[in-house]
Amino acid sequence: MIVPLLMTLYFSVIRYNLMQPGEHEFIGLMNYEFFVTDPSFSTAVGNTLLLLGSVIAITVVLGIAIALLVNEPFPGRGIVRVLLISPFFVMPTVNALLWKHMMMNPIYGVFAQISKAVGAQPIDWLTDYPLFSVIVMVAWQWLPFAILIFITALQSMNREQLEAARMDGANAVQQFRFLVLPHLSRAIAVVVMIEMIFLLSVFAEIFTTTGGGPGDASTNIAFLIFKQALLNFDVGVASAGALFAVLLANVAAVFLIRMVGKNLER
Template sequence: MTRLLPRALMAPAVALLLCWMLVPLLMTISFSFINYNLMQPGEHPFIGWANYAFFITDPDFLPAVWNTLTLLASVVLTTLVLGVLIALLVNEPFAGRGIVRVLLISPFFVMPTVNALLWKHMMMNPIYGVLANLCKAFGLQPVDWLTDLPLLSIITMVSWQWLPFACLIFMTSLQSLDREQMEAARMDGANVLQRFYHLTLPHLARPMAVVVMIEMIFLLSVFAEIAVTTAGGPGNESTNLTYLIYRQSLMNFDVGVASAGALFAVVLANIVAIFLVRIVGKSLD
């Protein structure tokens, strides 16, 4: 009886969690096999795999997959490299280090929509933006970032928001680095690069694996920055899978096709998650 009591107390929470997860998933699966368009009320006949075929053969599908993977890889690589470099800089003692650390992690608490608006109007506006004024100061022609380089603009926005997360993880990890070992290596003649490659980098291997895993899971669903700035354009140059699904569901009102796309995104996310779990597992071993 005493063994069953803890399980009985946990059963309502577990059942609620399963319902919260399974009911939307089962509804999405059912919608993906029927003709369900909000602009066509009435019966919703079973059409099999037609929604999946329509979504995969959409001309924007392959560009959306490519943009999603490009955004994913670019942001992760940028935050890893810059995160390690900035963490090493602020790890050394200097006046005002505490204030600098607080300022470094502040962008992570900015909402994605606000982040997109800041970059769209304050930084990347081709007339009065900060980047435009810098170009004019050096005698260069201002760049219309959101029109000429839309995907790079999205990558920049998302990287700016996720860079503080990587910095925070790496700064915390560097606090546990063995100072005596570093000092011994320095006295034995190891230069800065040798100490970084043989001591610092192996020490940061686990935090780097964790940063990659968490960022890749969240970056698969980037939406606000695209919706607020480029709306997936020009054309499909900045459309990712999340925005493509949104366009099918709330702009074309096709719930069936959007559900098929959502399930494809779930499969892609699980493939990425399995790949990441193996990488993190090897790193932790």
């Protein structure tokens, strides 16, 4: 772990472009300045934060709702739980291809067929709503993880408290607000922390479907680093961007670990 990090740090302070072979002179923080002044940088940061916040919000809200639905006994509950968790084991590239061709294709996709069936004009999702399309793909894959964590948390809940609340006249909303939601606070903190760390590096879905476009509409930090490294052949700037991403991920991780720690102390 240390050797690649040190090499990235070294590359980030030298002039290292694969299209310009020769001596790699020391240039200090110029690569960092070039990366943060890239016209796509502010858009990429905004898209990263929007992707992060949207996916976390979707997975937490829907994860709790679905976990509550499948927590109570019903025929076939085991099969339903397996089906709910299975999307998490689909590789990101396969996930992106499924949504790109099977669901969102404007000619033969499922959404296009539904639109035609109701007399509406099919939408080219990846062109008209590129970032929203990526958010849907990523949320679909991470939703099973949230469901699994919340189901596990609900199974450890004290049933006697719920029964006592029902006997005291508490309705379903009151039970959820004052008993279930506080009980799920630790699970929610864990889901948010883990998802935030991993979602900062979303790449496969963007590369496979939108290519960061149209323009920079769906470019995030990870894809911007890719463009600098492999499309512009600038190893130095890409290394500076990679260290920026590492710093961003560590800041988020420290903040969330403290938040989880405070929850555990309650």
